[in-house]
Amino acid sequence: MPVPLLDLRAQHATIKNDVIAAMLQVVEDQKFILGDTVSQFECAVAGVSHSRYAIGCANGTDALLLALRALDVGRDDEVVTTPFTFFATAGTIHNVGARPVFVDIEPRTFNIAPEAAAAAVTDRTRAIIPVDLFGQMAPIERLRALAPDVPLIEDAAQSIGARRRIDSEWKMAGEPATIGTFSFFPSKNLGGYGDGGMIVTQDEALFHRLMRLRTHGSVRSYFHEEVGYNSRLDALQAAVLHAKLPHLAEWSAQRRANAAFYDAALADVAEVVTPYVDPENESIYNQYTIRADRRDALQAHLQANGIGTAIYYPLPLHLQPCFAYLGYREGSCPEAERAAGEVLSLPIFPELTQSHLDEVVSAVRAFYGR
Numbered sequence: 001m002p003v004p005l006l007d008l009r010a011q012h013a014t015i016k017n018d019v020i021a022a023m024l025q026v027v028e029d030q031k032f033i034l035g036d037t038v039s040q041f042e043c044a045v046a047g048v049s050h051s052r053y054a055i056g057c058a059n060g061t062d063a064l065l066l067a068l069r070a071l072d073v074g075r076d077d078e079v080v081t082t083p084f085t086f087f088a089t090a091g092t093i094h095n096v097g098a099r100p101v102f103v104d105i106e107p108r109t110f111n112i113a114p115e116a117a118a119a120a121v122t123d124r125t126r127a128i129i130p131v132d133l134f135g136q137m138a139p140i141e142r143l144r145a146l147a148p149d150v151p152l153i154e155d156a157a158q159s160i161g162a163r164r165r166i167d168s169e170w171k172m173a174g175e176p177a178t179i180g181t182f183s184f185f186p187s188k189n190l191g192g193y194g195d196g197g198m199i200v201t202q203d204e205a206l207f208h209r210l211m212r213l214r215t216h217g218s219v220r221s222y223f224h225e226e227v228g229y230n231s232r233l234d235a236l237q238a239a240v241l242h243a244k245l246p247h248l249a250e251w252s253a254q255r256r257a258n259a260a261f262y263d264a265a266l267a268d269v270a271e272v273v274t275p276y277v278d279p280e281n282e283s284i285y286n287q288y289t290i291r292a293d294r295r296d297a298l299q300a301h302l303q304a305n306g307i308g309t310a311i312y313y314p315l316p317l318h319l320q321p322c323f324a325y326l327g328y329r330e331g332s333c334p335e336a337e338r339a340a341g342e343v344l345s346l347p348i349f350p351e352l353t354q355s356h357l358d359e360v361v362s363a364v365r366a367f368y369g370r
Ligand SMILES: Cc1ncc(COP(=O)(O)O)c(C=O)c1O
Pocket: 059, 060, 061, 062, 085, 086, 088, 089, 131, 155, 157, 158, 182, 183, 184, 185, 195, 196, 197
């Protein structure tokens, strides 16, 4: 039985009526740009992320770009981040004219190593961007303690609804940082029917600045305080996402249940390291990413058995050709490099059936002769 890495049609089938009704309402209203549909969804995301303010934008990449601009990051500045992430995290640093400074990851969680990040801070550092990778929050409070004067942009593109216990209180993804950013790319736990993004913050001044930056730097039409962007969350996407939002918690819980099944079913396979979740974290498992001995051969074997997998990420960002000018070499971030050679993400989406899960487990076990 084939098992795809992700089956968005299976999810759509369960919510079709609600989503289509929400889209039709936007079509009937003919209000496609911002307006109530977007602001109601912004309020809902502020609620989910325990944030005072939420600003919709065109995608998760723009959310990072706008966040950097709102913190006045620009030419000759440095921004410390992880090399083991999707390209946008560092591409946006480059695109505001600043220099990405890559530091290594913690091998168990794949998230940025706080001590390494703090050690890389210089008098040019304007921000640190930790990424909540694969659905698990980065240790924001440790970064804050080690670099108290540096603003934190939490790239929570993969982690809406994840939470972390900080000083015995649950904090939601996006909540504890200076600015948090989300992506609604269709493969995310809360995915649109197209692109979408959101920025959250507790800071009123940053909120006003972000609102201005997303509409060409203007508050009043045709008067521009600064040069901004045209980066809005489309009303049709906001309608879809708002219709999906009530399901997010149950979908993420189902992903956790799937993860628990894999964890137990693969526990005795010594060649596989199942994902480690920091005891202070509750992951939303946007990905279920193992480390595997002979990873490429395992992936080929799974593919031959009709099982979809992916490698997130095959080449860490400090070794990407476009960042050669930064002067990193192989060995600069050894843990990120080792991870790139070992990781494999298995199907984890909430609509997987028990037969799908069994199929994946027996194919992995068979590869290692179990
Ligand atoms: C960690 C991370 N940052 C940023 C992004 C960019 O989001 P988008 O694709 O919505 O621009 C993504 C997702 O694709 C991501 O996974």
